[in-house]
Amino acid sequence: MGDELDKAGQAALASESMQVAASPASKDKTPRTARGEKTLRKILDAAAAEFGERGFHDAGITRITQRAGVALGTFYTYFDSKEAVFRALVRYFSDNVREGAGKALSGAPDQLTAEHRGLEWFLRFAREHKEIYRIIDQAEFVDPEIFRFHYETTVGRIRKRLEAAARRGEVRADVGEVHAWAIAGMNVFLGLRFGVWSDDSDLVETAKIANRLLREGLEP
Helix, strand or coil: CHHHHHHHHHHHHHHHHHHCCCCCCCHHHCCCCHHHHHHHHHHHHHHHHHHHHHCCCCCCHHHHHHHHCCCHHHHHHHCCCHHHHHHHHHHHHHHHHHHHHHHHHCCCCCHHHHHHHHHHHHHHHHHHCCHHHHHHHHHHHHCHHHHHHHHHHHHHHHHHHHHHHHHCCCCCCCCCHHHHHHHHHHHHHHHHHHHHCCCCCCHHHHHHHHHHHHHHHHCC
């Protein structure tokens, strides 16, 4: 059963990878070397700190390059504008969440255990990357399309996992979009309360309590 869960998760990730660009940079500016990819990540990490601290409108490209330790011209090697790096940053966070959660889910004996592991991972991620909430919230106004992309792809992954689990008889047979959005909403607000707003809460216990709620509502 664990192997089947892994295969289902891998298939979901592969499907999503076909839908989004492999690199957060625009197609004609995609880095072609390992060194270029490293520089791109440095710029994105610096942009996360800048946007998270100052907000989109007060953030500046010059400060992003200073944080990244790269020349201004290097920024324009990868991005055309502040809006472009902001959009790329939302995709970057989405990719990080997808990859990190995917690793956390891997090897779980059943889907409800996998969701438990995934939530616990996300709570830690939110605590370590508090800026993600401010950036995603701003995306609704800076670029509504990328805002929807983030949440719809996140929910899409959850729905695929649930429906695969339903076919295996691990969760109720009628799971669908509403269940996926409900789980995503729970995870987002738990991350906000116990990841971003608190540094001393017990994330393991928080994930256990939330998972008990899922089991009560999703077990077949």
